[in-house]
Amino acid sequence: MATISQEELDGIYAFAVELGKQAGQMLMDAAQVRIDGGIARSEEKEHVQKENAVDLVTETDENVEAFIKHQIAEKYPQHKFVGEESYSKGASRDYLIDDSPTWCVDPLDGTVNYIHLFPMFCVSIGFIHNNKPLIGVINAPFLKQFFSSCAGRGAFMNETQRLPLIQKPIPAMPKNAPSGCVFSCEWGKDRRDIPDGNLHRKIESFVNMAAELGGRSGRGGMVHGVRSLGSATLDLAYVAMGAFDIWWEGGCWEWDVAAGIAILQEAGGLITTADPPRDEATAPIEDVRLGSRLYLAIRPAGSLGEETGRQGQERTVREVWRRVRNLDYSRPGA
Amino acid sequence: MATISQEELDGIYAFAVELGKQAGQMLMDAAQVRIDGGIARSEEKEHVQKENAVDLVTETDENVEAFIKHQIAEKYPQHKFVGEESYSKGASRDYLIDDSPTWCVDPLDGTVNYIHLFPMFCVSIGFIHNNKPLIGVINAPFLKQFFSSCAGRGAFMNETQRLPLIQKPIPAMPKNAPSGCVFSCEWGKDRRDIPDGNLHRKIESFVNMAAELGGRSGRGGMVHGVRSLGSATLDLAYVAMGAFDIWWEGGCWEWDVAAGIAILQEAGGLITTADPPRDEATAPIEDVRLGSRLYLAIRPAGSLGEETGRQGQERTVREVWRRVRNLDYSRPGA
Numbered sequence: 324m325a326t327i328s329q330e331e332l333d334g335i336y337a338f339a340v341e342l343g344k345q346a347g348q349m350l351m352d353a354a355q356v357r358i359d360g361g362i363a364r365s366e367e368k369e370h371v372q373k374e375n376a377v378d379l380v381t382e383t384d385e386n387v388e389a390f391i392k393h394q395i396a397e398k399y400p401q402h403k404f405v406g407e408e409s410y411s412k413g414a415s416r417d418y419l420i421d422d423s424p425t426w427c428v429d430p431l432d433g434t435v436n437y438i439h440l441f442p443m444f445c446v447s448i449g450f451i452h453n454n455k456p457l458i459g460v461i462n463a464p465f466l467k468q469f470f471s472s473c474a475g476r477g478a479f480m481n482e483t484q485r486l487p488l489i490q491k492p493i494p495a496m497p498k499n500a501p502s503g504c505v506f507s508c509e510w511g512k513d514r515r516d517i518p519d520g521n522l523h524r525k526i527e528s529f530v531n532m533a534a535e536l537g538g539r540s541g542r543g544g545m546v547h548g549v550r551s552l553g554s555a556t557l558d559l560a561y562v563a564m565g566a567f568d569i570w571w572e573g574g575c576w577e578w579d580v581a582a583g584i585a586i587l588q589e590a591g592g593l594i595t596t597a598d599p600p601r602d603e604a605t606a607p608i609e610d611v612r613l614g615s616r617l618y619l620a621i622r623p624a625g626s627l628g629e630e631t632g633r634q635g636q637e638r639t640v641r642e643v644w645r646r647v648r649n650l651d652y653s654r655p656g657a
Numbered sequence: 658m659a660t661i662s663q664e665e666l667d668g669i670y671a672f673a674v675e676l677g678k679q680a681g682q683m684l685m686d687a688a689q690v691r692i693d694g695g696i697a698r699s700e701e702k703e704h705v706q707k708e709n710a711v712d713l714v715t716e717t718d719e720n721v722e723a724f725i726k727h728q729i730a731e732k733y734p735q736h737k738f739v740g741e742e743s744y745s746k747g748a749s750r751d752y753l754i755d756d757s758p759t760w761c762v763d764p765l766d767g768t769v770n771y772i773h774l775f776p777m778f779c780v781s782i783g784f785i786h787n788n789k790p791l792i793g794v795i796n797a798p799f800l801k802q803f804f805s806s807c808a809g810r811g812a813f814m815n816e817t818q819r820l821p822l823i824q825k826p827i828p829a830m831p832k833n834a835p836s837g838c839v840f841s842c843e844w845g846k847d848r849r850d851i852p853d854g855n856l857h858r859k860i861e862s863f864v865n866m867a868a869e870l871g872g873r874s875g876r877g878g879m880v881h882g883v884r885s886l887g888s889a890t891l892d893l894a895y896v897a898m899g900a901f902d903i904w905w906e907g908g909c910w911e912w913d914v915a916a917g918i919a920i921l922q923e924a925g926g927l928i929t930t931a932d933p934p935r936d937e938a939t940a941p942i943e944d945v946r947l948g949s950r951l952y953l954a955i956r957p958a959g960s961l962g963e964e965t966g967r968q969g970q971e972r973t974v975r976e977v978w979r980r981v982r983n984l985d986y987s988r989p990g991a
Contacts, residue, residue, distance in 0.1 A: 358818075360825030376828075435882040439839045440822050441900035442800070466776070467801060484692075488774050491694030494710075505773045510883040516872025522864075530860055538850025548769040549844040551885045566775035 327424065327452055329475055335399070336473035339448050339460045340482070342394055343469070346387050346446040347462030350431060353383040354440060354465065380431070380438050384408055387430035387446060395426050402426055407578040416654050418614035420577060425451045427581035427613075433554030442466050447556040449581025454613065459585030461560050470560045472589035478563055486590040487565030487623045493591070495627035496568070496635035499536075501544040501642055504568035506532050507558045509551055511574045521573065521650050528571070528647035542646045555618075559583025562620045563590040569643060570620040573597050573650035577613050584613070591623030593636040599644035608637050616652040619643060661758065661786055663809055669733070670807035673782050673794045674816070676728055677803065680721050680780040681796030684765060687717040688774060688799065714765070714772050718742055721764035721780060729760050736760055741912040750988050752948035754911060759785045761915035761947075767888030776800050781890040783915025788947065793919030795894050804894045806923035812897055820924040821899030821957040827925070828899070829961035830969035833870075835878040835976055838902035840866050841892045843885055845908045855907065855984050862905070862981035876980045889952075893917025896954045897924040903977060904954040907931050907984035911947050917954075918947070925957030927970040933978035942971050950986040953977060 327335075357379060388408040395404055403425040410419070420427065426448065431437055433444035442465035450458035459478075461470040470486070472478035478486040487493055497503030508529055513521045534543035550567065552558055555575040561567040563586045584594055593608070597617035600606035611618055621639050624632040661669075691713060722742040729738055737759040744753070754761065760782065765771055767778035776799035784792035793812075795804040804820070806812035812820040821827055831837030842863055847855045868877035884901065886892055889909040895901040897920045918928055927942070931951040934940035945952055955973050958966040 358822050360823075435839065436900075439881070439900050439902070440898070441839060441884070441895060442802075468776075488692050489694075490692075505769065505775060505887075510867050514867055514869045514872070514877070514879060516868045516877060522868065526860065526864055530856075533844050533848055534850045534856065535848045538848070543848070543850060545848060547773070548887045549885055550775070550887055551883055553839075553882045553884055561775060564774070566770075566773050568773070 325424070327457075332457060332473060333476070335450055336458050336471075336476065338398055339450060339458050340471055342391055343446060343448050343460035343462040343471070346391055346430065346448070347464035347469070349387050349390065350383065350437070350444065350446060351464040353379070354437070357440070376438050380434060384431045384434065388428065391426075391428050391430060391448065399424070404428070405578065406430065407576070410576075410578070418577070418654065420451060420454065420613060422453050427451055427456075427578050429556065429578040432556035432579055433552070436553050441553070443552045443554050443557055445554060445556055445560075447578065447582040449578070449585055451581060451613070456581050456585035456588070456613065459582035459589070461556055461582050461586065463557060463560075468560075470563065470586050472586040474585070474589060476589075478586045478590035480564060486563045486586070489565055493623055493625035493632065494565070495630070495632065496621070496624045496639050498627070500635075500639040501532055501546045501569060501646070502536060504546050504639070505548045505550060505566070506544075506546040507550045507552070507561065507567040507570040508532075509553065509555065509558070509572055511572075513574060521652070524648035524650055525573070531646040532643070544642070544646050555579040556583050559587055559620060562622050563587040563592055565622045568622050569639065570618070571597050571643060571647060573617045574652045575616065575618070580618060581613065584611070587620055591632070593621045593633070593640065595619050595640055597647065598649050599647060603644040604641055608640050614654070616654060617650060659758070661791075666791060666807060667810070669784055670792050670805075670810065672732055673784060673792050674805055676725055677780060677782050677794035677796040677805070680725055680764065680782070681798035681803070683721050683724065684717065684771070684778065684780060685798040687713070687720075688771070691774070710772050714768060718765045718768065722762065725760075725762050725764060725782065733758070738762070739912065740764065741910070744910075744912070752911070752988065754785060754788065754947060756787050761785055761790075761912050763890065763912040766890035766913055767886070770887050775887070777886045777888050777891055779888060779890055779894075781912065781916040783912070783919055785915060785947070790915050790919035790922070790947065793916035793923070795890055795916050795920065797891060797894075802894075804897065804920050806920040808919070808923060810923075812920045812924035814898060820897045820920070823899055827957055827959035827966065829964070829966065830902070830955070830958045830973050832961070834969075834973040835866055835880045835903060835980070836870060838880050838973070839882045839884060839900070840878075840880040841884045841886070841895065841901040841904040842866075843887065843889065843892070843906055845906075847908060855986070858982035858984055859907070865980040866977070878976070878980050889913040890917050893921055893954060896956050897921040897926055899956050902956050903973065904952070905931050905977060905981060907951045908986045909950065909952070914952060915947065918945070921954055925966070927955045927967070927974070929953050929974055931981065932983050933981055937978040938975055942974050948988070950988060951984060
């Protein structure tokens with residue numbers, strides 16, 4: 324198992340930041356073509372509008388991934404590369420990340436948002452070594468929000484503002500969490516109307532988190548707000564920022580979360596499994612496995628009386644586990 | 658019933674835009690104080706963090722409303738003013754807007770987001786005459802997104818970019834809407850776990866919109882995405898932008914939507930009632946009553962073959978009505 328020095332890591336970080344800026348600009352340039360009427364000029368207006376938008380977006384997605392992959396191969400030919408686009412075209416759904424230095428990239432997260440030009444989209448670039456996300460770069464160019472982190476160097480918004488945003492002091496988790504928390508969750512793509520299927524289990528979990536205290540047979544969490552952005556990557560960035568307190572999700576993939584996990588952990592957040600264990604009140608709370616497709620993230624937290632920040636986060640994890648259902652997003656090799 | 662000339666309206670618009678910029682800056686300045694540790698410096702850290710944040714936000718909310726109200730009273734002493742903060746403190750829940758020139762203002766929409774420093778918050782300034790929202794200004798300073806419109810002058814983002822964003826041509830509503838649509842909805846504050854209460858009716862409606870086609874006994878809408886931002890005002894701005902296709906909501910108030918309705922309608926969007934009429938397939942589709950607390954907005958739409966944009970919007974309204982429940986947000990005097 325090779326080691327990477329902090330100096331080497333700093334160089335990789337600087338490269339990743341530059342890469343994220345260039346890739347974000349590519350996304351924004353392609354969006355501008357659509358705003359400026361690129362579709363209309365090249366095609367007939369009727370029946371093809373939506374299909375055209377989707378085709379153009381797929382093309383952009385592929386172009387940005389190819390660009391990032393090429394840049395990395397030039398600079399770090401010995402590093403592995405796992406990208407959303409190339410993975411999706413392959414036959415395997417195995418988890419491909421091992422101990423090697425590996426880039427895990429989503430050229431465009433929030434694809435549906437990008438198709439509709441809702442600003443919550445981004446490029447996500449993670450660098451992983453020994454199975455640990457060490458560097459994260461998330462660029463949301465339409466929002467002009469750029470998130471980045473490097474292990475040992477802190478996590479930042481727009482390169483200057485340390486995450487979480489409120490530092491003096493970092494707020495503790497609310498005493499009655501999840502009450503008082505902003506809860507972020509996604510409806511996802513699995514919309515099958517199967518009794519006790521993933522869609523219905525998700526909804527049941529969301530409603531438990533949202534309902535009044537005492538409601539739902541004691542499971543009501545009365546969260547302060549429920550948010551769905553349509554981007555797992557930005558959900559994680561906002562948890563790292565402290566804007567969201569809790570993110571709970573099943574079904575997304577390692578490239579959706581690799582950069583976000585790096586940023587969240589460097590900011591002091593916690594990420595574990597979405598899947599409540601049987602002994603939810605006492606089970607050890609371990610870092611999530613990157614390829615597990617089941618994620619529960621808690622924002623960076625300060626202490627509260629005798630309770631450390633970590634203890635407050637763990638208390639919140641258990642309160643979430645008590646209210647959510649197990650989801651079924653199995654995969655081979657994970 | 659007095660009339661207002663276009664020239665006079667243009668002057669009011671310029672004033673409203675300036676007011677929106679100043680108010681947005683006040684929100685951002687107050688957020689910066691919290692980021693810089695204003696809470697920690699003035700108070701003990703323990704148990705008061707959240708309460709402090711809420712108190713500070715309430716203070717900001719009141720300050721911004723007082724500022725806007727004062728500026729308007731100086732410039733247009735003959736105009737009426739309805740603001741969220743002053744209204745909420747009053748005993749009446751009556752609808753107070755009549756034919757008079759009236760400003761309808763929410764100094765801070767997305768209060769929960771602002772408390773948590775999630776960027777989806779804004780100030781909302783609407784100008785209404787003869788019960789019609791004529792001018793809208795929405796400033797989301799953390800997002801650096803500024804939306805504005807004046808009847809007869811168009812709707813804009815950041816003062817230069819016409820809404821909807823895609824103009825050449827404006828995309829038609831999808832053929833199988835709500836399939837292909839981004840659906841925006843909010844969980845709101847009413848979380849009472851009452852069988853067939855508003856929370857459960859909302860959830861049932863959301864799930865109908867989201868589930869696969871053919872699911873939910875034929876009500877499945879298979880929307881492209883479900884989004885919840887926690888700001889009715891920004892939901893409307895994104896519908897005007899074309900980023901959201903459909904927004905369906907019950908429970909918010911006239912100051913949450915007055916500016917957004919002005920912008921949406923000027924951009925070519927449609928807004929009617931969230932409440933499905935009994936004859937949903939044939940009922941006339943009328944502009945929403947501002948104080949009705951039940952809103953269904955459809956984005957600006959272009960034509961598709963023989964179908965006009967308006968016809969596509971109305972087709973979408975009926976498809977939404979077919980999938981949603983009636984909500985109970987009655988009020989006196991509406």
